[in-house]
Amino acid sequence: MTKTTLLLKIVPLILFILMLFSSMFVPASLRTEIIDLYIKNFREILFSAFLTLSGFVFTLETFIIVTIKENVYDNEKYIKKFLNMKKINPQLRRYAPLIRLKHFLYYTIVYSFMAAMFQLIFGVFYNWYTILLCIWSSFIALLTFVYALHISNNNLKKWFECIEDDDK
Numbered sequence: 801m802t803k804t805t806l807l808l809k810i811v812p813l814i815l816f817i818l819m820l821f822s823s824m825f826v827p828a829s830l831r832t833e834i835i836d837l838y839i840k841n842f843r844e845i846l847f848s849a850f851l852t853l854s855g856f857v858f859t860l861e862t863f864i865i866v867t868i869k870e871n872v873y874d875n876e877k878y879i880k881k882f883l884n885m886k887k888i889n890p891q892l893r894r895y896a897p898l899i900r901l902k903h904f905l906y907y908t909i910v911y912s913f914m915a916a917m918f919q920l921i922f923g924v925f926y927n928w929y930t931i932l933l934c935i936w937s938s939f940i941a942l943l944t945f946v947y948a949l950h951i952s953n954n955n956l957k958k959w960f961e962c963i964e965d966d967d968k
Contacts, residue, residue, distance in 0.1 A: 806909045812940045819936050820944065823928070831928045838931050846938050847919035854912035857964070858883065861905045868955045873898055875962045901955060904948035909942040 826834075851860075872878055873895055886892045915937040922930040 808903065808944070812911070812936075815940065816933075816936050819932060820929075823932055823942070835926060835931050838935070839926070841901070843923040843934070845917050847916050848913045848924070850916035850919070850938065850941055854909050854916060855943070857905055857912065857945070857948075861902075861909065862945045864905065865902055865956050868901070868952075868959065869895070869898055872955060872959045872962060877962050878958065886955065895963065897951070897955060897958075901951045904944060904951055908948045911937070911944050912968060915941040 879894075882892070882894050915934075918934045918937040923934045925931075
């Protein structure tokens with residue numbers, strides 16, 4: 801199991817435990833207001849948003865990975881830079897950033913779909929802990945998606961560096 805995969809499985813659990821612990825300090829009147837606000841205003845929006853996000857990333861995942869592989873990691877300039885870096889650090893792997901991106905895109909799909917299903921299944925109950933579960937799942941899906949965007953941006957930077965080197 802890679803560090804990235806371990807991170808994607810352990811961090812959500814830790815955040816859930818922290819959220820449960822911190823929720824003990826929320827007064828009952830505020831809990832009721834939050835539950836009402838969630839059920840009246842956010843449940844349907846979060847369901848449709850995360851269902852759409854999971855479908856969107858699912859459709860584009862393979863295209864993104866293949867395109868970045870062909871245009872960045874199979875580029876001669878990148879291969880030369882990589883071989884020079886590998887002399888310094890022999891443990892480097894050529895496709896490691898791409899594999900990390902694949903993992904984060906996969907977990908974005910999983911967590912987004914899970915968040916959508918939690919809104920549908922648990923969001924109907926007028927219970928503080930089920931609402932927390934729904935909000936937590938949305939938060940984890942959003943964090944995973946934002947980090948996947950960050951990794952995609954780093955890969956695009958490498959791509960543009962290769963393109964700029966070709967222009968020189």
